[in-house]
Amino acid sequence: MNREVLAIRHVHFEDLGSLELELGERGRLVRYLDVGFARIEAPDPVSASLMVVLGGPISAADDDLYPTLVPLLSLIEKRIAAGLPTLGICLGAQLIARALGARVYPSGRTELGWTPLTLTDAGRASPLRHLDGAQTSMLHWHGDTFDLPDNATLLASTPACENQAFAWGDHVLGLQCHPEIRADRFEPWLIGNAGELVAHGIDARRLRAETAQLGPTMEAAARRMFGEWLDQVEAQSKP
Template sequence: MKQEVLAIRHVHFEDLGCLELVLGERGNLVRYLDVGRGRIDAPNPLDPSLLVVLGGPIGAYDDANYPHLAPLLSMLEKRMAAGLPTIGICLGSQLIARALGARVYPSGKLELGWKPLELTEAGRTSALRHLEADGAPIPVFHWHGDTFDLPDGATLLASTDDCAHQAFAWGEHVLALQCHSEVLTDRFENWLVTYPGEIAHGGTTAAALREDTARHGPALERAARAMFDEWLDRFGISQQP
């Protein structure tokens, strides 16, 4: 029987990206639960072989306006306490941090565009090591205005000058990534046509982001696929006979 991966999706085009390609090659079934289409608390968080919480333009702390956040946080708490593989990307990483008791808050600056991560010593011995090639960091894509304190017991894996806590691990089974390492070049135009206001606020242009994505995207796709492959290997989330 093939293993099912559950992805919580807030915006249709902010999907699993290259992680979905990796999972497909391994024979995993991917099911998306789109926020706003059914009850967020319906799935048993202990059932999937992997749970991934994806990005979105809302605040991880804005329960008053987004009532799905409370049951989603409860799902994350139960799953992480059970020691099951869990990944958070952008908003997903912020929700993981909050579920682990850390504060999530506006950073005061929109980090938008392509820049490399500065890996910590722990990051260089983790699956994130693939985000460096021949000792040089590979630019990754960033689009977020919130940040979080590092949760108790977490291991910091990466930073940037605008965001001290870019990636962390919690135990062996939780990976939180503020950056969008999953982004695919041939799907990037959706980002540009959906968020023109944020692009202007971020001090860049759609043309510049499109050009940078064409330049850096293919290298990131190769590196991110290797990163996700290595991380998944430890859990046996692999192709089934």
């Protein structure tokens, strides 16, 4: 089995974070494709064992402003059609939703900070059970949202965003939230988004302190969730 993981990265500090630690322990090699530094259409969408589309500060619907979105959508569509494991985080989840025919649009409010997830019955029966709000909180950082794609299963919500996590089939997982965050590598998030924090009246000192307090528990839970999901998709892919 090909052990390579292809990660589509839009900004350097929004990487796989703690999920990369889980992959490393499993002997999985991560290859990043940095948007803007490489041709989006260059990778074979079906060659990697797992593809992850990471977050970023742009809108998933801004094709006219960001010409990388159309070839990335094509990559995602081919990957999903092939029935191969695909994970989207924040912008990545929005792009997966759009690739599945759903609408992505401004939510009318920015969800930025720590809020626990409320899981659906399907979420509690899935690997996301490790991220239940009764056990851990979750970091959110987005202004857009999306409609639930046809035939998708809603897994989690928050008061500000109904569609926080969804599964599509057995091989696709979309997470509007940020389970990959690492508390010990959070400072670049604050520096890289300083203007946005000021615009929304959010004190970087408070967000830093909350992340230091809540991050380690969430990291451990996120790795358990991700590991269980990997086990499931790998078991399903075996002949």
